[in-house]
Amino acid sequence: xxxxxxxxxxxxxxxxxxxxxxxxxxxxxxxxxxxxxxxxxxxxxxxxxxxxxxxxxxxxxxxxxxxxx
Numbered sequence: 001x002x003x004x005x006x007x008x009x010x011x012x013x014x015x016x017x018x019x020x021x022x023x024x025x026x027x028x029x030x031x032x033x034x035x036x037x038x039x040x041x042x043x044x045x046x047x048x049x050x051x052x053x054x055x056x057x058x059x060x061x062x063x064x065x066x067x068x069x
Contacts, residue, residue, distance in 0.1 A: 001033060008041040017062055024069035034063070 010016035020030050031054060038050035057063035 001036070004033075004037050005041060008037045011037075011057070011062070012042070015062065018057070018064060020063075020065045020067065022067060024067040027065055027067045 007016075011018070018034070020027050034054050035047065035050040038044045038053045039047075042050070042053065044050040044053055054063055058065075
């Protein structure tokens, strides 16, 4: 999470599109990292709010997964 602040800026200010690809088991940990960024930099106070924000990104096509397993 060394570059979390920069990544968060890309997502929120530049509408970066996120692609999570690879083994299915790691996708939960990656999503959790994005939820933690939402809490740390986006002002989302709890896990539920951060999870909802990531869900919203997915609905908008900004957070995408292509995982196996």
